[in-house]
Amino acid sequence: MVEVxxxxxxxxxxxxAIAANxxxxxxxxxxxxTEIAEQMSILLPKYGGSxxxxxxxxxxxxxxxxxxxxxxxxxxxTSGPGISLMQENIGxxxxxxxxxxxxxxxxxxPSTGQPTMSAQADMMxxxxxxxxxxxxxxxxxxxxxEFFDFTIKAFNLAEKYRVPVTVLADEVVGHMREKLVIPDxxxxxxxxxxxxxxxxxxxxxxxxxxxTPMPAFGDGFNIHVTGLTHDERGYPDTNDPESHTxxxxxxxxxxxxxxxxxxxxxxxxxxxADIVIVSCGSPYRSVGAAIKKAREEGIKVGSxxxxxxxxxxxxxxxxxxxxxxxxxxxxxxxxxMVHEVERVAAGEANVHLIGKIGGILHKPEEILxxxxxxxx
Amino acid sequence: xxxxxxxxKKYLREDRLPHIFCPGCGxxxxxxxxxxxxxxxxxxxDNIAMVSGIGCSSRVPxxxxxxxxxxxxxxxxxxxxxxxxxNPDLDVVVFTGDGDAxxxxxxxxxxxxxxxxxxxxxxxxxxxxxxxxxxxxxxxPKGSFGTTAPYGSRDLPFDLAELVSAAxxxxxxxxxxxxxxxxxxxxxxxxxxxxxxFIEVVSQCPTYFGRKNKMKTPLSMHQYIKENSINKRRAxxxxxxxxxxxxxxxxxxxxxxxxxxANIKELVEENSNKGxxxxxxxxxxx
Numbered sequence: 154m155v156e157v158x159x160x161x162x163x164x165x166x167x168x169x170a171i172a173a174n175x176x177x178x179x180x181x182x183x184x185x186x187t188e189i190a191e192q193m194s195i196l197l198p199k200y201g202g203s204x205x206x207x208x209x210x211x212x213x214x215x216x217x218x219x220x221x222x223x224x225x226x227x228x229x230x231t232s233g234p235g236i237s238l239m240q241e242n243i244g245x246x247x248x249x250x251x252x253x254x255x256x257x258x259x260x261x262x263p264s265t266g267q268p269t270m271s272a273q274a275d276m277m278x279x280x281x282x283x284x285x286x287x288x289x290x291x292x293x294x295x296x297x298x299e300f301f302d303f304t305i306k307a308f309n310l311a312e313k314y315r316v317p318v319t320v321l322a323d324e325v326v327g328h329m330r331e332k333l334v335i336p337d338x339x340x341x342x343x344x345x346x347x348x349x350x351x352x353x354x355x356x357x358x359x360x361x362x363x364x365t366p367m368p369a370f371g372d373g374f375n376i377h378v379t380g381l382t383h384d385e386r387g388y389p390d391t392n393d394p395e396s397h398t399x400x401x402x403x404x405x406x407x408x409x410x411x412x413x414x415x416x417x418x419x420x421x422x423x424x425x426a427d428i429v430i431v432s433c434g435s436p437y438r439s440v441g442a443a444i445k446k447a448r449e450e451g452i453k454v455g456s457x458x459x460x461x462x463x464x465x466x467x468x469x470x471x472x473x474x475x476x477x478x479x480x481x482x483x484x485x486x487x488x489x490m491v492h493e494v495e496r497v498a499a500g501e502a503n504v505h506l507i508g509k510i511g512g513i514l515h516k517p518e519e520i521l522x523x524x525x526x527x528x529x
Numbered sequence: 530x531x532x533x534x535x536x537x538k539k540y541l542r543e544d545r546l547p548h549i550f551c552p553g554c555g556x557x558x559x560x561x562x563x564x565x566x567x568x569x570x571x572x573x574x575d576n577i578a579m580v581s582g583i584g585c586s587s588r589v590p591x592x593x594x595x596x597x598x599x600x601x602x603x604x605x606x607x608x609x610x611x612x613x614x615x616n617p618d619l620d621v622v623v624f625t626g627d628g629d630a631x632x633x634x635x636x637x638x639x640x641x642x643x644x645x646x647x648x649x650x651x652x653x654x655x656x657x658x659x660x661x662x663x664x665x666x667x668x669x670p671k672g673s674f675g676t677t678a679p680y681g682s683r684d685l686p687f688d689l690a691e692l693v694s695a696a697x698x699x700x701x702x703x704x705x706x707x708x709x710x711x712x713x714x715x716x717x718x719x720x721x722x723x724x725x726x727f728i729e730v731v732s733q734c735p736t737y738f739g740r741k742n743k744m745k746t747p748l749s750m751h752q753y754i755k756e757n758s759i760n761k762r763r764a765x766x767x768x769x770x771x772x773x774x775x776x777x778x779x780x781x782x783x784x785x786x787x788x789x790x791a792n793i794k795e796l797v798e799e800n801s802n803k804g805x806x807x808x809x810x811x812x813x814x815x
Binding site for chain 1: 542544545575576578580590591594595596597598599600601604606607608609610611612613614615616618619636637640789790793796797799800801802808809810811812813
């Protein structure tokens with residue numbers, strides 16, 4: 154039965170996690186994501202799952218990876234300094250191909266910054282935060298409903314590609330209350346157990362652009378999992394340049410070569426648009442009103458909303474750059490995703506940033522003003 | 530004479546040999562005592578899962594034929610916490626060292642002890658960072674030399690057994706590589722204890738600690754360790770000056786109390802809807 158509720162974004166995230174079959178949460182209190190931990194501590198025991206408040210965010214990221222190898226879907230949630238602390242273990246998740254979900258409710262930064270205010274200043278950290286070459290998956294919700302939907306999608310992508318997936322929310326989405334519709338037919342991706350063939354199983358033997366089923370510890374496969382560069386058996390193989398290249402390229406390609414399946418954008422009124430507003434997460438909330446007013450004044454403006462900042466939806470941006478003259482990128486930072494848009498647009502369209510920091514969302518008038526300035 | 534094979538070879542990933550440990554390293558002795566201790570218990574070897582961090586001691590699980598998680602530096606206990614809580618039926622053993630457990634992982638160590646989570650932690654304490662080439666560690670004795678203490682360490686070392694006891698662990702013992710019988714018995718007790726068990730093994734690193742501290746051979750290091758070891762019962766009658774530079778060995782704590790994963794299980798049983806099975810990642814939704 155479809156259930157309709159009026160909830161806070163962080164609560165919707167916890168409900169989404171439970172719906173996605175998450176049965177382990179480890180976390181550490183931090184504003185503005187704490188409500189997710191609180192909700193999980195209430196919900197998990199009721200659903201037969203485990204909640205552990207860890208000693209810090211480093212431990213939280215480690216615990217969810219351990220729990221994932223125990224055969225559980227596992228998640229943590231954090232903000233600001235917490236996500237910085239988690240970066241090393243997130244990298245461990247990539248090289249060991251461990252499905253985990255990390256919720257980052259972004260806040261004003263750097264450092265302790267503005268704990269109760271919103272920002273989108275971790276967009277590039279979600280891409281490059283841990284050391285080394287890797288291709289992350291990240292989803293950015295712009296509403297309470299999307300925080301629920303994208304949390305489920307994050308679990309599904311994590312399982313399908315065996316990668317850590319980040320939900321890049323922000324304080325606006327985390328703390329606002331809105332209508333949430335919980336559908337009765339949620340698609341959930343279950344983990345696949347490998348088949349044992351004559352006692353032989355290679356836990357990291359995967360096709361060039363793919364991954365391989367993973368067992369749980371205790372299933373009898375006796376596997377070795379290491380953060381060192383490893384061969385298809387999982388054994389350390391750190392001095393052979395070819396082994397390292399083969400492994401890291403595969404880990405990147407399994408995300409990059411599946412962009413079509415992973416990437417998601419929402420296009421509105423783009424067909425005739427001279428100007429397209431490319432937004433991601435909360436700023437999208439102000440785009441609609443700005444477009445409506447601009448169109449009332451005869452300026453043809455459209456919107457492209459990026460659901461999945463990583464991997465970056467290059468093809469969709471390239472298309473827009475060909476048809477529009479100008480692209481406006483409103484973001485709650487001093488310019489991060491705008492550089493990706495510029496890179497992909499490659500001079501085909503003029504790219505304009507509306508960078509806003511301080512913690513308050515863009516107003517529709519601010520976007521409209523930029524539209525008029527361009528048309529000026 | 531027929532060549533005698535190590536009875537514990539069956540537990541090893543033979544396709545990973547030869548190992549990376551230096552000649553004279555204490556890790557082999559600790560592995561043998563671990564297998565001996567394990568065989569003294571009712572635990573099925575197939576039910577063992579090992580977790581480790583970074584360092585020479587953390588390389589041990591890679592050579593053992595069980596599920597093994599070789600994690601990030603200092604964080605083995607965090608990963609092990611998730612693994613054990615996720616599947617309390619597993620017998621989770623953590624191999625760590627003095628740098629891994631007490632320096633970068635010190636916070637995780639005291640909190641895992643506080644929660645009394647049912648893990649068996651074997652901490653091979655060689656008083657030095659071996660993997661990176663002989664730097665001073667948080668257990669290096671005052672006055673000892675390392676590549677980052679060229680004039681001798683001026684810091685006071687941690688007493689790991691006392692630290693972990695104070696933090697709430699239910700079983701704590703310290704022995705050395707010169708006490709293999711007592712050590713394997715302590716490991717057996719640790720494996721049998723339903724709670725956080727911490728077994729500190731003072732071990733030799735002739736390559737780095739020995740070379741920097743005028744004990745170049747494994748034998749001279751063994752002699753030093755053996756001569757300076759004092760049983761806890763005897764040590765209790767000695768004053769501080771007499772105990773300076775000594776290694777107090779024995780059982781420090783043996784006070785079983787309820788452990789974390791059992792507490793969580795109880796919480797779930799009290800709160801979950803009847804008949805609601807715990808869903809693993811492998812299960813489809815209803």
